[in-house]
Amino acid sequence: MRPLHSILTLSIICASIIPSLAQVNFSTTNFVGAFAARSGVLESLRPVSSPAFDFSPSDVFSFRDGPGQYHTGDLTFRYRTNGGDGWKDADTAALRANLTNSQADGLLLSGLNVALPDVVAALTVRRTWSHQDGDLTLSFTIQNTGSGTIELGSLGMPIEFNNIFTNRTATETTAKCVLVDPYIGLGAGYVQVTRLTGTGPNLVVTPLNSDSKLEAWRFLSEPEDVPLGYRIQTYEGNYAWQIYSKAYAEQEWNETVPWNPPTSKILAAGETLTVGLRFSVAETVQQIESTVASVGLPVAVGIPGYVLPRDLVGRLFINATQKITAITVEPEGALNVSLSGEYPSSWTGYDVTANDRTFGRARVDISYADGRTQAIHYWIAHPSTAAISELGSFLTNEQWYTNTSDPFGRAPSVITYDREANDYVLQDNRTWIAGLSDEGGAGSFLAAGMKQSVSPNAGEVSKLETFVHEVVWGRLQISSGNETYAVRKSLFFYQPDLVPGYVYDPYFNWTSVPGETWNRSAAYLVDRTYDYVHVSALYWGLYRAGRTHPGMLTRQEPDWYLLQAYHTVIFAYSNASDGTPNTDYNNVGLMGETVWGDLLADLSAENYTAEAAAMQSIMHARQQVWASQPDPYGSEMAWDSTGEEGVYFWSHHFHDNSTAQKTVDAIRGYMPTVAHWGWNGNARRYWDFLYAGSIQLARIERQIHHYGSGLNALPLLSNYRAASDPGSLQAIYNLRVGYGGNQGPLSNIDVGGFGSMAFHSYPDTLRWDAYSGDYGPNFLGHVLGAATYLVEHPDFGWISFGGNVRESNGSVVTVQPKDAVRKRIFVAPVSLYVTIDSGEIADFTYNVKSKEVQVSVASDANSTGGYRHGDAHSQQVVLNWEQTAQQNKTKMQLDARGLRQGLGGYIVEVPSAGVTTISFTACS
Numbered sequence: 001m002r003p004l005h006s007i008l009t010l011s012i013i014c015a016s017i018i019p020s021l022a023q024v025n026f027s028t029t030n031f032v033g034a035f036a037a038r039s040g041v042l043e044s045l046r047p048v049s050s051p052a053f054d055f056s057p058s059d060v061f062s063f064r065d066g067p068g069q070y071h072t073g074d075l076t077f078r079y080r081t082n083g084g085d086g087w088k089d090a091d092t093a094a095l096r097a098n099l100t101n102s103q104a105d106g107l108l109l110s111g112l113n114v115a116l117p118d119v120v121a122a123l124t125v126r127r128t129w130s131h132q133d134g135d136l137t138l139s140f141t142i143q144n145t146g147s148g149t150i151e152l153g154s155l156g157m158p159i160e161f162n163n164i165f166t167n168r169t170a171t172e173t174t175a176k177c178v179l180v181d182p183y184i185g186l187g188a189g190y191v192q193v194t195r196l197t198g199t200g201p202n203l204v205v206t207p208l209n210s211d212s213k214l215e216a217w218r219f220l221s222e223p224e225d226v227p228l229g230y231r232i233q234t235y236e237g238n239y240a241w242q243i244y245s246k247a248y249a250e251q252e253w254n255e256t257v258p259w260n261p262p263t264s265k266i267l268a269a270g271e272t273l274t275v276g277l278r279f280s281v282a283e284t285v286q287q288i289e290s291t292v293a294s295v296g297l298p299v300a301v302g303i304p305g306y307v308l309p310r311d312l313v314g315r316l317f318i319n320a321t322q323k324i325t326a327i328t329v330e331p332e333g334a335l336n337v338s339l340s341g342e343y344p345s346s347w348t349g350y351d352v353t354a355n356d357r358t359f360g361r362a363r364v365d366i367s368y369a370d371g372r373t374q375a376i377h378y379w380i381a382h383p384s385t386a387a388i389s390e391l392g393s394f395l396t397n398e399q400w401y402t403n404t405s406d407p408f409g410r411a412p413s414v415i416t417y418d419r420e421a422n423d424y425v426l427q428d429n430r431t432w433i434a435g436l437s438d439e440g441g442a443g444s445f446l447a448a449g450m451k452q453s454v455s456p457n458a459g460e461v462s463k464l465e466t467f468v469h470e471v472v473w474g475r476l477q478i479s480s481g482n483e484t485y486a487v488r489k490s491l492f493f494y495q496p497d498l499v500p501g502y503v504y505d506p507y508f509n510w511t512s513v514p515g516e517t518w519n520r521s522a523a524y525l526v527d528r529t530y531d532y533v534h535v536s537a538l539y540w541g542l543y544r545a546g547r548t549h550p551g552m553l554t555r556q557e558p559d560w561y562l563l564q565a566y567h568t569v570i571f572a573y574s575n576a577s578d579g580t581p582n583t584d585y586n587n588v589g590l591m592g593e594t595v596w597g598d599l600l601a602d603l604s605a606e607n608y609t610a611e612a613a614a615m616q617s618i619m620h621a622r623q624q625v626w627a628s629q630p631d632p633y634g635s636e637m638a639w640d641s642t643g644e645e646g647v648y649f650w651s652h653h654f655h656d657n658s659t660a661q662k663t664v665d666a667i668r669g670y671m672p673t674v675a676h677w678g679w680n681g682n683a684r685r686y687w688d689f690l691y692a693g694s695i696q697l698a699r700i701e702r703q704i705h706h707y708g709s710g711l712n713a714l715p716l717l718s719n720y721r722a723a724s725d726p727g728s729l730q731a732i733y734n735l736r737v738g739y740g741g742n743q744g745p746l747s748n749i750d751v752g753g754f755g756s757m758a759f760h761s762y763p764d765t766l767r768w769d770a771y772s773g774d775y776g777p778n779f780l781g782h783v784l785g786a787a788t789y790l791v792e793h794p795d796f797g798w799i800s801f802g803g804n805v806r807e808s809n810g811s812v813v814t815v816q817p818k819d820a821v822r823k824r825i826f827v828a829p830v831s832l833y834v835t836i837d838s839g840e841i842a843d844f845t846y847n848v849k850s851k852e853v854q855v856s857v858a859s860d861a862n863s864t865g866g867y868r869h870g871d872a873h874s875q876q877v878v879l880n881w882e883q884t885a886q887q888n889k890t891k892m893q894l895d896a897r898g899l900r901q902g903l904g905g906y907i908v909e910v911p912s913a914g915v916t917t918i919s920f921t922a923c924s
């Protein structure tokens with residue numbers, strides 16, 4: 001928070017200089033609003049359907065009226081004359097000059113040259129606010145009145161809406177604020193402005209004409225030492241819609257490959273260019289795409305999204321009024337795009353598959369007859385199962401730290417890794433990153449533990465058991481006395497007198513922010529509830545490895561790990577002898593706590609009835625608190641996207657449908673679906689590079705596929721499965737966003753198996769962070785959410801999220817799961833969710849007529865690193881199933897012949913070669 005006196009000083013100054021001139025009010029069929037008095041920028045934009053709500057931060061406009069503070073309606077550009085000189089900058093916000101505005105045919109006309117005194121006289125720049133079919137439009141006309149050519153190397157239209165959370169309570173923030181997400185899709189690009197409630201109305205910003213493509217999305221620097229702050233946790237900042245970006249690509253962005261090819265525009269003598277934006281209302285997030293289509297833009301829908309494992313056939317559907325004239329791929333040949341057919345409601349379908357040798361970013365450019373190009377951005381990953389086995393290997397080999405003379409007692413462990421240095425991160429002044437705790441330091445062992453829960457490997461399990469017995473139990477976690485099971489905040493600390501002879505790296509300033517670098521007593525505090533999730537998940541992962549693969553654990557029985565996980569949770573929710581709670585933040589949703597649902601189910605399955613009841617009652621009490629709060633998504637931050645996962649999980653668990661639904665709405669407010677792997681299912685996060693990323697790029701910056709993606713996907717997917725009509729577009733929207741979020745964490749795993757904490761989205765960076773940091777919670781979400789869905793889409797027919805569909809004889813649909821775990825399937829028409837705890841679902845079929853579902857379960861003998869199941873001839877797999885929507889008209893039953901009940905489900909004997917087929921039939 002900023003000191004109050006600076007706020008007061010500024011408001012007094014403003015009050016004395018603001019002239020009595022009134023702002024210019026306007027109205028169109030769909031909006032009412034106001035342009036600022038002197039600058040004519042957009043000050044207020046309220047939808048007629050909900051006139052009390054303002055998309056613009058009009059209530060703090062007086063704090064943002066200074067030079068260098070951008071608004072919608074400003075213009076920035078770079079130009080050079082006659083091909084010579086360097087690029088010159090022009091920016092209407094730089095001086096914040098007083099314009100002469102007039103109200104003629106349009107809503108407001110302004111000559112902008114007054115604000116651009118240094119710009120060459122030959123350039124005339126005018127702005128028009130107008131309206132079209134009830135929408136608001138903004139256009140800029142740039143004319144070269146001289147006799148030479150002028151090249152525009154950059155042309156950026158700043159976009160400002162109310163994403164300012166500063167000085168607002170959580171409830172006010174939710175009620176008043178919006179989030180801004182781009183689809184950097186060239187001529188089909190758009191920006192969506194969604195409300196934090198997730199319930200709309202929302203704003204859609206589209207190009208006014210085919211010259212106004214969204215080529216790049218540039219973060220705008222602004223003065224930061226201002227009352228509202230800028231580029232801080234409560235104010236991410238603003239971006240510009242870049243029509244041209246060549247001048248940036250040549251200079252500031254010359255170390256990156258931009259999302260789209262950078263272009264410029266040469267204005268010949270006398271030539272005029274008009275570009276602009278159109279602002280439309282989409283009442284719900286589900287209507288954003290049809291709103292985009294309604295202004296004449298093509299819409300692309302990728303299934304399951306735009307992160308494409310190489311063994312998955314991606315489906316791409318295009319809804320366009322213009323004919324497609326060409327499809328090209330960059331890098332050439334990275335993807336094969338082949339026509340699959342025409343579909344109802346003007347959709348054209350393509351199959352998209354990755355070339356065997358490609359990895360990473362790829363772009364599909366679709367050209368249309370009107371000259372527009374649409375860019376669709378893909379990430380090509382290794383086949384999911386290969387990617388997670390590579391990750392498991394990387395974590396337990398490259399990240400396996402063995403120096404047992406470490407003075408902090410961190411070895412052996414899976415420790416934070418720096419991919420640029422290709423080395424462990426053993427020191428950092430953000431102590432926890434090197435201290436095996438907090439998300440930033442625990443992330444790697446959390447990922448390794450979660451991996452064993454679904455794909456245990458004997459060698460990896462053995463190392464993690466060693467880590468538990470030598471480092472976790474007794475060091476990271478207190479193993480005796482009245483604080484047994486307490487989890488410390490960090491094993492690493494800064495206190496030179498306690499580690500004589502140890503050299504703290506002088507690269508870091510160890511004392512720059514008092515209290516931020518922990519000494520031992522601060523590091524050894526046990527009060528951060530979040531840390532209890534990591535340790536309990538590690539134990540649970542090992543429990544599952546041992547339960548599903550008897551004999552794989554060598555240090556303790558599976559139940560020991562299960563009970564360790566349980567007691568770890570219980571400590572976090574108990575009180576100290578003086579009556580104070582053992583931990584803080586225990587009544588907010590915790591990153592990754594969905595795993596506690598699995599822990600609870602397994603306590604019941606193993607007949608730990610009293611333990612299950614105790615845990616149930618703790619979680620119920622928390623849920624009751626959330627049920628009573630208007631905005632139950634608190635965290636360590638002023639606004640966050642971390643609490644919702646836990647709030648949803650327990651609200652759903654305890655059948656509090658209204659809190660669950662409100663939470664899913666909130667998630668839809670900060671998680672978009674657009675045709676770009678980086679933003680599709682990417683939950684809004686922008687500050688954790690500071691706390692878990694490489695020190696080189698520790699800054700506020702929008703993150704791509706930080707852990708919000710994997711974690712927030714869990715509620716959306718669960719909510720999708722519970723839908724009464726899972727074949728409707730309304731419901732499928734959740735599946736699209738949720739699956740995008742679930743696939744996000746796959747893109748973080750590099751070609752060698754290293755998992756990065758997030759991707760840097762600033763156009764001068766565009767690369768994965770070098771630190772593993774807090775990738776663990778993202779991977780947790782990936783593992784717990786991985787499943788293959790079969791849906792009959794109203795327009796596209798049979799599609800799968802996560803699998804490859806084969807329609808055999810017209811009535812039987814066969815799907816091969818290609819998701820990371822191949823243990824969970826959902827058959828939408830009958831709301832059937834089937835899960836197995838080990839082995840693999842080789843394929844499943846759905847008979848469209850009889851509604852019978854057959855699931856082929858195979859052994860996982862090939863992926864367990866030398867482990868042999870019992871007699872080596874068969875594997876015992878626990879199968880569970882449910883119909884996730886009571887409303888589904890078809891009641892299904894399991895053909896349980898030959899199965900016995902156990903561990904809360906059915907035990908299926910699976911041969912080491914071949915499959916066991918399980919059938920579900922419709923009750924007649």
Ligand SMILES: *[C@@H]1O[C@H](CO)[C@@H](O)[C@H](O)[C@H]1NC(C)=O
Pocket residue numbers: 017019038095096097098
């Ligand atoms: C704009 O006009 C106001 C009121 O006349 C004046 O106080 C202010 O200095 C002017 N701003 C600039 C940049 O000229």
Ligand SMILES: *[C@@H]1O[C@H](CO)[C@@H](O)[C@H](O)[C@H]1NC(C)=O
Pocket residue numbers: 007011060063167227228
């Ligand atoms: C912050 O809130 C206080 C109290 O409501 C108010 O006086 C102050 O002007 C606000 N500051 C900003 C920058 O909005």
Ligand SMILES: *[C@@H]1O[C@H](CO)[C@@H](O)[C@H](O)[C@H]1NC(C)=O
Pocket residue numbers: 250251252254255
């Ligand atoms: C990149 O641009 C910077 C200026 O922004 C310049 O100093 C540098 O030489 C450029 N590098 C290359 C490889 O062009």
Ligand SMILES: *[C@@H]1O[C@H](CO)[C@@H](O)[C@H](O)[C@H]1NC(C)=O
Pocket residue numbers: 289290291293294299319320321345346
């Ligand atoms: C598809 O295009 C048609 C025609 O432009 C439009 O009416 C419809 O809303 C579009 N649907 C979507 C989801 O884009």
Ligand SMILES: *[C@@H]1O[C@H](CO)[C@@H](O)[C@H](O)[C@H]1NC(C)=O
Pocket residue numbers: 429430507508509510511512513516517
């Ligand atoms: C850590 O060290 C860096 C490099 O000296 C410094 O910029 C930063 O402020 C320090 N951070 C903390 C939390 O002390």
Ligand SMILES: *[C@@H]1O[C@H](CO)[C@@H](O)[C@H](O)[C@H]1NC(C)=O
Pocket residue numbers: 509510511512513
């Ligand atoms: C570390 O940061 C503090 C506080 O900003 C500063 O006083 C000190 O000089 C810095 N130390 C070094 C070595 O830069």
Ligand SMILES: *[C@@H]1O[C@H](CO)[C@@H](O)[C@H](O)[C@H]1NC(C)=O
Pocket residue numbers: 482483575576577578582
């Ligand atoms: C453990 O005992 C110490 C010393 O009496 C006390 O300060 C602390 O609060 C106790 N912790 C718990 C969890 O009861």
